[in-house]
Amino acid sequence: MNALLSVEELDVHHGLLHAVRSVSLAVAEGERLALVGANGAGKTTLLRSVAGAKQATHGNVRLDGEVITALPAHRRVRLGIALVPEGRKLFPDLTVEENLLVATRHRRAGPWTVDGVLDVFPMLRKLRSRRASTLSGGEQQATAIGRALMTNPRLLLLDEVSLGLAPLAVDAVYECLATLLAEGATVVLVEQDLTRALQVADRVVCLLEGRVVLDAPAADVSREQVTEAYFGLPGRTV
Numbered sequence: 001m002n003a004l005l006s007v008e009e010l011d012v013h014h015g016l017l018h019a020v021r022s023v024s025l026a027v028a029e030g031e032r033l034a035l036v037g038a039n040g041a042g043k044t045t046l047l048r049s050v051a052g053a054k055q056a057t058h059g060n061v062r063l064d065g066e067v068i069t070a071l072p073a074h075r076r077v078r079l080g081i082a083l084v085p086e087g088r089k090l091f092p093d094l095t096v097e098e099n100l101l102v103a104t105r106h107r108r109a110g111p112w113t114v115d116g117v118l119d120v121f122p123m124l125r126k127l128r129s130r131r132a133s134t135l136s137g138g139e140q141q142a143t144a145i146g147r148a149l150m151t152n153p154r155l156l157l158l159d160e161v162s163l164g165l166a167p168l169a170v171d172a173v174y175e176c177l178a179t180l181l182a183e184g185a186t187v188v189l190v191e192q193d194l195t196r197a198l199q200v201a202d203r204v205v206c207l208l209e210g211r212v213v214l215d216a217p218a219a220d221v222s223r224e225q226v227t228e229a230y231f232g233l234p235g236r237t238v
Contacts, residue, residue: 003062004029004186005050005155010059012042012049019045021210022059027155030184034191034201034218038230042210043190044086047157050188051083052076063155077106080154086163086190088144092133096124096143099132103150110152117146121176138169142176149180156180158189162196174200194223194230208232 003026012020020042027033035043048054050061052073060069063079071079090099100114118125121142127135132143141161148156161177162170174196181187181200191197198204198218206214206229214221214229227233 002029002065003027004031004064005188006060006062006065007046007050008060008062010046010049010061011057012045012054013057014045019210020049020056023207023210023212024059025205025212025215027186027188029154029186031186032181032200032202033188034197034204035188035207036191036194036197036204036226036230037207040209041207043207044159045210046207047083047159047188047190048085051081051157053083053085074106077151077153078108080108080152081157082148082151082153082155083157084141084144084148084159084161086159088140090132090140090143090147093131095129095131096135096139097128099143100146100150103147107151108153112149112152114150117149120149120179121146123172123176136169137165138172141165141169141173145173145177154186156185156187158187158191160190160192162191162193170196194226198223198226206230 005027007023007025010020010023023046037043045054049056052071056069060067068076097114100117123139124142127139132140161173201218204216204218204226205212206226
């Protein structure tokens with residue numbers, strides 16, 4: 001399959017901190033990639049750089065072969081890249097429906113509507129008029145994912161889906177996500193729960209101190225191999 005997303009020798013800095021170091025990877029259309037690693041490994045920075053929220057200092061990001069490295073975030077949204085950021089970043093005083101509609105300003109043409117999102121996340125249907133600040137963590141995460149879907153993305157970047165959520169809320173969010181995954185959505189998922197990540201991913205990439213130390217089909221690696229790469233232990237599979 002042709003790569004929908006290509007990252008080529010990407011470097012990203014936070015001031016003097018070299019957060020992403022010569023990262024290269026590709027994501028095929030319809031692929032589900034789990035991006036894992038310890039805190040500070042560079043996962044969020046890499047997603048933000050792909051989405052245009054953080055400028056790279058070297059290397060390229062390509063979508064369908066076209067270089068988009070210098071494009072601002074709103075232009076990338078129109079091309080089909082949507083980021084669900086760590087911490088959700090909803091507008092707390094807006095309702096669920098208003099948070100969804102905010103995303104339509106820069107969206108590309110496509111089928112997603114408020115009702116379509118509520119079909120995927122039925123937990124939100126009775127909450128559509130509730131302010132985001134009154135929602136539970138799982139309901140907020142569902143709203144944040146729904147907001148990204150409203151842009152009609154070709155590539156969905158999900159940063160720390162389960163972070164800070166109760167186990168039942170994580171189960172509910174992933175149950176809803178299963179619908180998207182079954183329909184062939186192209187997803188890059190940052191997930192702290194290795195078991196969950198390996199269950200949903202076609203491929204797993206592990207970052208360690210900003211570098212790729214493992215890139216393999218999820219079916220070909222064990223949890224132990226991923227854990228070794230995660231912590232930089234001897235015997236990791238690259």
